[in-house]
Amino acid sequence: MAKQFDELRERLLRAGVAPRHVRRYLGELGDHLTDLKAEERKAGRSRAEAEAAAMGRLGGVDELSQAMIGRREFQSWSVRAPWAAFGVAPLLVLAAAWYVALFILWSGWNVFLPESSTPFVRLQGVAILFFGIGRSIFFGAPILVGWGVGLMAARQRLKAVWPVVSLVLIALIGGTGQVHVSRTPVAGGLGYIGMNFNVGPGSLRGVPAGVVHALVILLITAAPYFVWRLMRARHVLA
Amino acid sequence: MAMRETNPSFMNGVPELLILRLLEQEEMYGYEIVQAIRSRTDAVIAVGEGVVYPVLHGLESSGALRSRRKTVSGRSRIYYSVTAAGRRRLADLSATWSNLTSAIQKVLTGAQYGEAI
Numbered sequence: 001m002a003k004q005f006d007e008l009r010e011r012l013l014r015a016g017v018a019p020r021h022v023r024r025y026l027g028e029l030g031d032h033l034t035d036l037k038a039e040e041r042k043a044g045r046s047r048a049e050a051e052a053a054a055m056g057r058l059g060g061v062d063e064l065s066q067a068m069i070g071r072r073e074f075q076s077w078s079v080r081a082p083w084a085a086f087g088v089a090p091l092l093v094l095a096a097a098w099y100v101a102l103f104i105l106w107s108g109w110n111v112f113l114p115e116s117s118t119p120f121v122r123l124q125g126v127a128i129l130f131f132g133i134g135r136s137i138f139f140g141a142p143i144l145v146g147w148g149v150g151l152m153a154a155r156q157r158l159k160a161v162w163p164v165v166s167l168v169l170i171a172l173i174g175g176t177g178q179v180h181v182s183r184t185p186v187a188g189g190l191g192y193i194g195m196n197f198n199v200g201p202g203s204l205r206g207v208p209a210g211v212v213h214a215l216v217i218l219l220i221t222a223a224p225y226f227v228w229r230l231m232r233a234r235h236v237l238a
Numbered sequence: 239m240a241m242r243e244t245n246p247s248f249m250n251g252v253p254e255l256l257i258l259r260l261l262e263q264e265e266m267y268g269y270e271i272v273q274a275i276r277s278r279t280d281a282v283i284a285v286g287e288g289v290v291y292p293v294l295h296g297l298e299s300s301g302a303l304r305s306r307r308k309t310v311s312g313r314s315r316i317y318y319s320v321t322a323a324g325r326r327r328l329a330d331l332s333a334t335w336s337n338l339t340s341a342i343q344k345v346l347t348g349a350q351y352g353e354a355i
Binding site for chain 1: 267269272295296299300315
């Protein structure tokens with residue numbers, strides 16, 4: 001039966017049924033099948049006969065999949081509105097993470113470096129840890145969001161188009177986002193922190209630093225997804 | 239999986255009605271519901287038993303049912319019960335179904351034809 005459930009799982013996921021609904025459906029079908037087998041065994045059938053009868057009573061893959069696929073409420077958002085799942089949502093998550101990172105930078109600047117005109121100076125003690133958290137969030141967010149996109153696409157067995165669009169978008173924004181700071185004219189006043197997006201002043205062998213950064217993010221985020229796709233394709237062929 | 243003969247009309251709103259009616263009396267899990275439908279309809283309504291779960295999940299997502307996981311005799315199962323919204327839905331479905339069967343019955347027995355003459 002495991003093989004039949006595998007086929008059912010793949011069919012449901014490819015048809016756009018959300019993974020959580022698929023998991024629950026298959027779990028309950030598994031329980032139901034166990035009950036059916038027990039009932040058939042109690043009726044005096046052999047193990048093989050009981051299994052065959054139970055499978056027949058449970059329903060065929062076509063019947064079981066159509067009953068689920070025909071209901072729109074079970075469709076995943078990544079299938080219903082891929083532009084939102086792979087376009088808007090990752091960017092909102094990235095924006096939220098960067099907001100937190102910039103808030104850490106701003107608050108650390110005002111707490112640990114009230115007299116400094118910039119927070120980008122040599123740090124000491126607890127400040128290293130505090131600013132380190134903000135820096136990790138800032139640079140780690142595009143990678144984590146990208147991995148999230150890959151995971152979402154893999155779980156739903158989606159074609160690569162939307163995930164690739166999303167990963168490229170995340171890499172471009174993640175690679176070109178730059179923080180700039182300024183202190184108000186009042187001595188010891190609150191600092192201002194903002195962001196802009198450009199390819200940056202520096203370059204690596206003629207390639208702008210922002211582009212290099214974007215390519216690195218794209219490589220790190222896309223690699224696991226494409227390795228998974230490759231392994232899956234081999235598994236299906238096998 | 240083996241192919242089996244099923245009753246397609248079962249899928250046209252009837253499962254909701256039967257499930258809500260059964261669960262109105264007591265909470266049950268999927269296998270129990272299917273067995274109850276089978277025994278109370280004298281197996282007239284035949285269906286791939288697994289097909290009951292999308293109906294249950296749909297009723298739950300629309301607020302007509304609630305579910306809870308319960309362990310009985312060492313086995314963990316999902317039990318379903320009717321909500322207040324489910325009772326209202328059952329009343330609506332029952333009324334619709336009664337009207338429909340009554341209308342069909344009139345046609346079958348020729349009452350309408352007789353009245354017209």
